[in-house]
Amino acid sequence: MTEPIVGTLVDQATVEARVEAGEAPGWVEDHWRTFSEGLTGERNGTPFPCFFGAESVRDGEPLYTAVPSMTDKDALLDLGRTLVEYLDTWQDHSDRASLVTFFRPPAEPLSEAEYHEALWHVLQFLHVHDPEPWPDDIPTDPDDPRWEFCFAGEPMFPTCRAPFYDERMSRYCPIGLEITFQPRALFENLGVTADTERGQQARDVIQGRLEEYDGVCPHADLGDWGVEGDREWPQYMFSSDEAQAPEECPITVTREHPKSESLLDDDPVVGPVGL
Numbered sequence: 001m002t003e004p005i006v007g008t009l010v011d012q013a014t015v016e017a018r019v020e021a022g023e024a025p026g027w028v029e030d031h032w033r034t035f036s037e038g039l040t041g042e043r044n045g046t047p048f049p050c051f052f053g054a055e056s057v058r059d060g061e062p063l064y065t066a067v068p069s070m071t072d073k074d075a076l077l078d079l080g081r082t083l084v085e086y087l088d089t090w091q092d093h094s095d096r097a098s099l100v101t102f103f104r105p106p107a108e109p110l111s112e113a114e115y116h117e118a119l120w121h122v123l124q125f126l127h128v129h130d131p132e133p134w135p136d137d138i139p140t141d142p143d144d145p146r147w148e149f150c151f152a153g154e155p156m157f158p159t160c161r162a163p164f165y166d167e168r169m170s171r172y173c174p175i176g177l178e179i180t181f182q183p184r185a186l187f188e189n190l191g192v193t194a195d196t197e198r199g200q201q202a203r204d205v206i207q208g209r210l211e212e213y214d215g216v217c218p219h220a221d222l223g224d225w226g227v228e229g230d231r232e233w234p235q236y237m238f239s240s241d242e243a244q245a246p247e248e249c250p251i252t253v254t255r256e257h258p259k260s261e262s263l264l265d266d267d268p269v270v271g272p273v274g275l
């Protein structure tokens with residue numbers, strides 16, 4: 001069985017065709033089916049809370065990749081290359097083309113704490129191997145309300161789904177880790193940033209749907225970028241059990257560049273960085 005979705009950037013039509021033809025690994029098929037059904041279906045009589053995301057999937061707009069490991073160096077370097085390609089091309093595909101990333105599930109079930117660790121390992125690895133400097137206008141301190149994850153010079157919002165959500169089903173994936181990367185430019189293009197009237201209206205609709213869809217109140221960490229008192233990083237992977245979630249952002253960001261040259265060349269050479 002070939003694995004054409006793994007390690008490459010593909011559109012939704014390709015994912016659907018390869019899954020239906022049996023040309024995708026079983027774990028990719030499982031991810032795709034639960035992802036598409038989750039975003040386009042209903043729960044408690046309510047559609048998926050993020051109506052932009054749901055409409056985007058129904059219209060076939062996202063781009064996709066699959067990563068065979070959450071820790072393997074070569075797999076994560078391939079993810080970095082795919083993310084660079086995505087950032088270079090997404091607007092040619094669609095104004096709402098986020099990058100949906102399916103990770104191969106671990107051999108044994110992980111705890112919530114281990115999924116938090118896995119997410120931040122991936123983001124730290126990408127930062128260490130970032131081919132571009134950290135943007136000058138983005139703080140390096142995650143405790144700053146204007147901090148957000150950046151890669152290849154682009155600020156973005158990586159939001160996660162994982163198996164440990166027993167109640168918050170809008171973030172539930174029974175297979176393994178999923179990360180959807182959304183550049184800030186995507187929200188700006190749609191005019192739904194927090195500083196716009198349309199953005200505030202969209203936020204109110206999404207929060208109302210969240211409570212109905214999940215059956216619980218919106219998470220206490222839900223907030224807006226740049227708003228005093230709100231922080232971006234806890235929103236990437238909401239906690240279910242606070243005791244298992246990190247109290248401080250587990251990433252070290254510096255402006256030192258390059259930290260690694262692995263993604264700087266077309267023929268990358270893996271450097272000595274041990275992340």
